[in-house]
Amino acid sequence: MTQLPIAANGRGYLAIPGPSVMPDAVLQAMHRPSPNIYAGELVDMAATLIPDLKRVARTSGKCAIYIGNGHAAWEASLANVISEGDRVLAPVTGHFGHGWAGMAVGLGAKVDTIDFGRHSPMDMARITKALKADTNHEIKAILAVHVDTSTSIRNDFAALRRAIDAADHPALLMADCIASLGCDQFEMDKWGVDIMVAACQKGLMVPAGVSFVFFNAKAEGVRNAMPRVSNYWDWVPRGDPEQLWQYFAGTAPTHHIYGLRAALDLIHAEGIENVWARHAVLARAIWAACDAWSQTGTLAMNVTDVMNRSNAVTSLSLASPDGTALREWVETHLGLTLGIGLGMAENGGRDSDAYFRLGHMGHVNGHMIMGMLGGMETGMTALGIAHGGGALEAAAAVIAAG
Numbered sequence: 001m002t003q004l005p006i007a008a009n010g011r012g013y014l015a016i017p018g019p020s021v022m023p024d025a026v027l028q029a030m031h032r033p034s035p036n037i038y039a040g041e042l043v044d045m046a047a048t049l050i051p052d053l054k055r056v057a058r059t060s061g062k063c064a065i066y067i068g069n070g071h072a073a074w075e076a077s078l079a080n081v082i083s084e085g086d087r088v089l090a091p092v093t094g095h096f097g098h099g100w101a102g103m104a105v106g107l108g109a110k111v112d113t114i115d116f117g118r119h120s121p122m123d124m125a126r127i128t129k130a131l132k133a134d135t136n137h138e139i140k141a142i143l144a145v146h147v148d149t150s151t152s153i154r155n156d157f158a159a160l161r162r163a164i165d166a167a168d169h170p171a172l173l174m175a176d177c178i179a180s181l182g183c184d185q186f187e188m189d190k191w192g193v194d195i196m197v198a199a200c201q202k203g204l205m206v207p208a209g210v211s212f213v214f215f216n217a218k219a220e221g222v223r224n225a226m227p228r229v230s231n232y233w234d235w236v237p238r239g240d241p242e243q244l245w246q247y248f249a250g251t252a253p254t255h256h257i258y259g260l261r262a263a264l265d266l267i268h269a270e271g272i273e274n275v276w277a278r279h280a281v282l283a284r285a286i287w288a289a290c291d292a293w294s295q296t297g298t299l300a301m302n303v304t305d306v307m308n309r310s311n312a313v314t315s316l317s318l319a320s321p322d323g324t325a326l327r328e329w330v331e332t333h334l335g336l337t338l339g340i341g342l343g344m345a346e347n348g349g350r351d352s353d354a355y356f357r358l359g360h361m362g363h364v365n366g367h368m369i370m371g372m373l374g375g376m377e378t379g380m381t382a383l384g385i386a387h388g389g390g391a392l393e394a395a396a397a398v399i400a401a402g
């Protein structure tokens with residue numbers, strides 16, 4: 001006889017690495033009729049978004065907003081600076097790095113990919129070497145993912161900037177912070193990042209559908225030298241809008257604006273440094289639990305060195321098929337949804353039932369993380385998956401110490 005769900009009713013918890021949990025304040029802000037898009041509150045509110053987004057991105061550059069998911073921001077960023085035949089370098093540490101590089105190929109760029117595998121961050125010496133070998137400075141841009149959400153590897157962008165400077169190379173540094181913005185510390189200006197893309201449904205806690213391209217003066221110069229840029233993706237009117245429609249090249253994403261306004265209010269009321277610190281302590285609690293579990297059995301974190309782990313997402317494995325079995329059990333029996341494995345299969349094949357991921361981005365706090373870990377402990381116990389003891393105690397100790 002199959003076991004009936006024991007404790008699934010009640011408020012569910014979506015612990016996948018995007019979309020993330022939406023705060024009630026965001027949901028409530030969005031629950032309203034359509035506003036006038038030509039005058040009034042919405043117009044005033046849209047103008048306040050850009051400065052507050054830039055504070056999250058730590059940049060004094062410009063920000064263009066697009067109605068679209070992260071893939072739209074990938075395309076938008078490339079459309080402004082990459083023409084057919086241009087060369088780009090893509091240092092890749094997971095599925096999403098390949099995705100952005102593939103989008104550049106689709107736009108006719110010649111892409112040199114350096115794949116660092118699924119367990120290690122970028123090797124900066126190899127990047128310097130590749131740039132030094134480009135003596136004619138043909139490489140126009142470097143497409144680098146800050147946190148690759150598939151592998152949960154976080155790359156050190158201060159070190160990446162130094163690696164580019166060591167080669168004395170003028171290429172644009174382009175960052176994908178879709179998973180990391182508002183979770184892991186990111187310093188666009190300080191780290192010399194020229195273009196940064198993000199989306200609203202991860203650390204920014206808004207339903208999917210709006211994305212962002214931040215760009216500095218150097219990137220503007222490259223854009224202005226482009227032979228042509230498609231009207232829709234052009235960041236010039238969006239970055240310097242005089243009318244609301246120019247922000248969005250048409251009708252504004254009305255309800256996203258309300259939701260995003262509420263989310264930015266939450267972030268800035270907490271303070272972005274405090275937001276990073278909260279993600280850091282919760283991530284350490286998760287890793288402490290995983291370390292304890294992995295003393296017995298097959299549970300393993302994908303990234304060994306804590307310095308290379310994201311504070312927003314953790315990729316894990318159990319012996320196949322236990323990863324999938326655990327996910328399915330906690331969802332059915334506890335109302336807890338964990339993320340599927342992504343991009344971990346060799347040669348682009350189907351991911352095995354070993355891999356899964358924990359999303360801990362955005363609107364998460366100590367009791368939610370303890371609940372997620374308790375749910376995993378419960379699932380492993382119910383399924384007879386071997387695991388070490390003391391995981392919840394270890395996580396509690398990390399959070400208690402702050």
Ligand SMILES: *Cc1c(COP(=O)(O)O)cnc(C)c1O
Pocket residue numbers: 018069070071072096145147148149176177178179199208
């Ligand atoms: C989620 C994600 C994307 C893709 O974003 P979509 O909104 O799904 O298009 C790209 N890069 C990274 C690092 C991500 O986490």
